[in-house]
Amino acid sequence: MSITSLARPVFSPRIKTLSAYATEAEAIQMMALKRLIEAAKHTQWGVAHHFDEVGTYEQFAAACPISSYDDLKTYIDRMRHGESDVLWPGHVDWYAKSSGTTSDKSKFVPVSKQGLKDTHYAGGYDCVALYLHNNPKSRLFDGRALVLGGSHAPNYNTKHSLVGDLSAILIENMNVLVNFLRVPSKKTALLSDFEQKRDLIAREAMHRNVTSLSGVPSWMLSVLDHMLEISGKTTVDELWPNLEVFWHGGVAFTPYREQYRRIITSPTMHYMETYNASEGFFGIQSDPGDAALLLMIDYGVFFEFIPMNELDSPEPHVVPLWAVEPGCNYAMVISTSSGLWRYLIGDTVRFTSTNPYKFIISGRTKCFINAFGEELMMDNAEQGLAQACKATGAEVLEYTAAPVFMDEEGHCRHQWMVEFSKAPSDMSAFAKLLDDALQSVNSDYEAKRFKNITLQPLELIPARRGLFNDWLKSKGKLGGQHKVPRLSNDRGIMEQLLAMND
Numbered sequence: 471m472s473i474t475s476l477a478r479p480v481f482s483p484r485i486k487t488l489s490a491y492a493t494e495a496e497a498i499q500m501m502a503l504k505r506l507i508e509a510a511k512h513t514q515w516g517v518a519h520h521f522d523e524v525g526t527y528e529q530f531a532a533a534c535p536i537s538s539y540d541d542l543k544t545y546i547d548r549m550r551h552g553e554s555d556v557l558w559p560g561h562v563d564w565y566a567k568s569s570g571t572t573s574d575k576s577k578f579v580p581v582s583k584q585g586l587k588d589t590h591y592a593g594g595y596d597c598v599a600l601y602l603h604n605n606p607k608s609r610l611f612d613g614r615a616l617v618l619g620g621s622h623a624p625n626y627n628t629k630h631s632l633v634g635d636l637s638a639i640l641i642e643n644m645n646v647l648v649n650f651l652r653v654p655s656k657k658t659a660l661l662s663d664f665e666q667k668r669d670l671i672a673r674e675a676m677h678r679n680v681t682s683l684s685g686v687p688s689w690m691l692s693v694l695d696h697m698l699e700i701s702g703k704t705t706v707d708e709l710w711p712n713l714e715v716f717w718h719g720g721v722a723f724t725p726y727r728e729q730y731r732r733i734i735t736s737p738t739m740h741y742m743e744t745y746n747a748s749e750g751f752f753g754i755q756s757d758p759g760d761a762a763l764l765l766m767i768d769y770g771v772f773f774e775f776i777p778m779n780e781l782d783s784p785e786p787h788v789v790p791l792w793a794v795e796p797g798c799n800y801a802m803v804i805s806t807s808s809g810l811w812r813y814l815i816g817d818t819v820r821f822t823s824t825n826p827y828k829f830i831i832s833g834r835t836k837c838f839i840n841a842f843g844e845e846l847m848m849d850n851a852e853q854g855l856a857q858a859c860k861a862t863g864a865e866v867l868e869y870t871a872a873p874v875f876m877d878e879e880g881h882c883r884h885q886w887m888v889e890f891s892k893a894p895s896d897m898s899a900f901a902k903l904l905d906d907a908l909q910s911v912n913s914d915y916e917a918k919r920f921k922n923i924t925l926q927p928l929e930l931i932p933a934r935r936g937l938f939n940d941w942l943k944s945k946g947k948l949g950g951q952h953k954v955p956r957l958s959n960d961r962g963i964m965e966q967l968l969a970m971n972d
Contacts (some may be wrong), residue, residue, distance in 0.1 A: 473611040474602075481599040485834055487768070488596070488756075495767055496792040503530060503772040503935045504804055509584075513555045515811060527790055534545040536776075536788065536803060536812050539577050544577055549809075552628045557809025558582050564643075566748035579748040581639055585808035588770035593751025594877055596766065597717055597744060600756050605714070605740065613712050614653045614678045616672070617641065618685030618693065621662035636748045637685075653678050664689075664948045672697035672890060680710040686720035686953065687730075688868070694733060704829065706734045719744040721953045722831075722954040724852040725866040728859065729891055744877035745831060749815050750806050753829065762828040767791065770807030775800035778818060799847065800834050818847065839957050842924050844881060844915040848956050851906060857907035862900050863893035868938035868954050872964035874929065883926040887967050889933035901930035944970075 489580055490498065507530065511521035518565035520535045535541070545556050546565075554561045557580065564586075565578040565605050579592070602608055620635025622642065632642075643647075643657050647659055649656065654674040661667040676697050683690055694706055713736065723743060730741070745753035753763030765773070773791045778799040780786040794800060799820050805811050819829040833848035840846070855866055869888040876882055886904070894900040906926045918924040942948045955963055 472609055474609045477611045478602055481595070481602050484596060484599040485603045488600075491764065491767055493825075495792075495824075495827055498768050498773060499791050500527065502768060502770065503527065503805070506770065506772060506807060509559060509807065510557070510809070513557060513559055513809075515557045515809070519811075521732065531774075531788065531812075534805075534812050536786075537811055542813065545809075545963070546580055549580060550578060550625055550628065550631065550633075552631070557811065558584070561803060562809065563625075563628075563631045564641060565631075565633040567633045567726070568636075568748045577748075578633055579636075580808045580810070581636070581748075582808040585750070585770055585806060586639070586643055588807055589750045590636070590746065592769050593744065593746055593766060594640075594753065597754055600754060601715055601740070601742060604758055608714060609712065610714065611651065611679055613678070613681030613710075614675075615651055615674050615682045615684060615685075616654075616671075616680050616693075617652050617659070618689055619659040621660050623662075636746070642807045644685075653680065667734050668693050668696050669700075672700060676709050677710055678710075681712050681714055683713070683716040683718075685718065687718045687723050687726040688953070690716070690718070691726055691729060693876075698733065707736050711736075714738060715740040715742060717742050717744055719746050722848065722852045722956075723861075724856050725869070728865050729867075733867075747815065749804060749810060749813065750808075752802075752804075753831075756828075760828070762786060762822040762830050765791070765827040765829060767827065772805040774803040774812065774875070775819075776803060776807075776814075777801075781839075791827060794821050794824065794827075794956060796824060820849070827886045833957070839873055839959055841875065841886060841959060842918050844912070844925065846871075846884070846908065846912060846915055846957060850912045850915070852954060853911045854904050854907040858894075858900050858903040859911075861903050862894040862896075863892070864890055864894040864900060867891040868933070870938075870954055870956055870958065870963060870967065871928075872958045872961050874961075881926045882924065883930065884928040886928055887933050887937075887964060887971070889929050889935065889938055893932065897930055897932060901928060904928065904930070931968070931971070933967070934971055937967060941967055942968060 488507040507521045507524050510516040524530050524533055549556045550565060562580045562582045564581040566581050568577045568579055598928050599905050613925045619637040619641040621637040622632045622634025625633045631970045634781050638660055641656060654671045656669060658674060671693050701709060706713060713734065718741065723741065740758065743755040743763060751766060753765055756764040774788050774792050776786045776788050778801060781801050788803060797820065799818050802815050802819055804813050804815055816834055818832045818834060820823065820832045821827060821829045830849060840952055851871065859866060868884060871884055871886045874883050874885050913946065938954050939948060
C-alpha cells in the first residue's frame with residue numbers, strides 16, 4: 471500500500487465541507503467575522519473601535535474604517551518592537567516583508583500564529599485535498615515536494631521575532647513531518663543569495679523522487695532550467711518521471727505555460743493556481759477545467775469588495791461577499807486573524823460565479839494603465855500576449871508596459887518592454903497582433919485606438935536577455951516572492967529598464 475493511499479482518508483472529509491461553500495457562503499463568512507471580532511475585542515484596535523458592541527456586518531462596517539498600510543503602519547511598528555495586544559491578541563513574532571509591485575517601500579505584514587494555522591496552512595491542506603479528490607490515481611506522497619522559499623532576518627532587536635518572505639516564514643514554521651517530505655534542506659531553502667540557492671536547490675533535488683512543485687512560476691522556471699543545464703538532461707521528466715503537479719502563484723501563469731510544457735512533457739502533469747499572498751491564503755483552482763479560483767471563505771479571513779469605479783471616491787460603496795456581482799472588477803478588502811482590519815490589499819478580482827464564489831485575479835489597484843481612459847488591466851495584458859504568442863509561436867519570459875503621454879510628434883501610445891525566451895520572427899507582426907488582441911478583450915482600449923485618434927499603435931521594445939532579472943537584482947529583489955511590475959500608469963520603471971537595456 472502506498473503512502474498516498476494511507477494519507478488520502480485524512481484529506482477526503484474536507485471535500486464535503488467545501489461543498490457547503492455553494493449554499494452557505496453568507497453564514498460561513500459571518501461566522502468568520504464573529505470569530506475575528508470576538509478574538510480581538512480586547513486589543514487596542516478592538517477597544518478603540520468598540521468591537522464589544524459589534525454584532526452585525528453593518529455595525530462592523532460602521533465601526534471600523536477602510537485601512538491602507540499607511541493607516542496601520544504605526545500599529546504594526548509598535549507590534550514589531552514587541553508590544554502586545556495591539557491589532558491582534560498577544561505578541562506577533564513574524565512579519566512578511568513585501569514591497570508590493572509599484573513601490574520600493576517595504577511593508578511588514580503581521581503573520582500571527584493563528585493566521586499561520588487557520589489561513590496559510592489551511593490553504594496548503596486544501597490544495598492537497600482538492601488535488602487528491604480530482605486525481606484518484608495520484609501517488610503524491612510517495613515522493614518529495616520541491617518547495618521554493620525566500621529568506622528571513624532579525625526584526626529589530628525583538629527577541630524571537632523575524633521578518634522575511636512569507637515562503638520563508640511558512641518553511642520555518644512547518645510541521646516536522648511536512649519538512650521531512652520536502653526538498654531542499656531547510657538551510658538551503660532559507661539562503662538569501664538566490665543565485666547560490668538556485669544552484670544548491672538544483673543539485674539537492676535532481677537526484678530525489680520529486681512528485682510536486684510549489685512556488686512562483688518565474689523563479690521555479692529558473693531553478694528547473696539550471697537543473698537541466700547542470701544535469702545535461704533535456705526535460706524534467708528524465709530526472710523526475712513521477713512528477714505530477716505544480717502549485718503556482720504570485721504571478722500569472724500564462725506567459726510561462728508554453729515554457730513549462732516544453733521542459734515537462736508528461737501528459738499527466740497538472741497545474742493548479744493558488745492565491746497565497748503575504749496577507750493571507752485566499753483562493754485555489756478547485757477545478758482543473760476552470761481557470762477561476764475558489765474563494766476560501768471559512769479561513770481566518772472576512773472579505774469585502776469595492777467596485778473599481780468607486781475606489782477613488784471619498785465614500786466608496788463597500789459590499790460584503792454576498793452582494794458582489796459577476797463580471798465586475800472589485801478591489802479586495804480583508805480582515806484577518808493576523809490583525810489586518812478592513813485592509814485594502816491592493817489586488818483586484820472579478821467573480822465568474824457566485825455559487826460557489828469563484829474569481830480571477832484581474833490586476834492590482836495600482837498596477838494598470840488608465841492614462842487615456844483605456845482601463846487596461848493585467849488580465850487584459852495576459853490575454854493579449856497569449857493570443858499573440860499562439861499566433862506566432864513566440865514565448866514571453868517577462869514584460870512590462872507603460873504609457874507614452876506624448877512624443878515629439880504629439881502622439882500617445884502604450885510602450886511594451888518584452889523579454890522573449892523564444893522571439894517571434896517578425897516583431898512588428900507580433901506588436902500588431904498584441905494591439906489587435908487588446909482591442910478584442912478591452913472595449914475601452916478599442917475605443918481609444920479608434921482611427922488612431924487618441925492612441926497610436928502600441929510600441930514593442932525587445933528586452934535583452936536577463937534585463938528584468940538585472941533590474942530586480944539592482945533593487946535587491948532577486949528571487950523569493952518578488953515579481954516584475956506588469957503595468958504602470960507612469961514611466962518610472964520603464965525609464966529605468968530602457969536605461970539598462972542598452
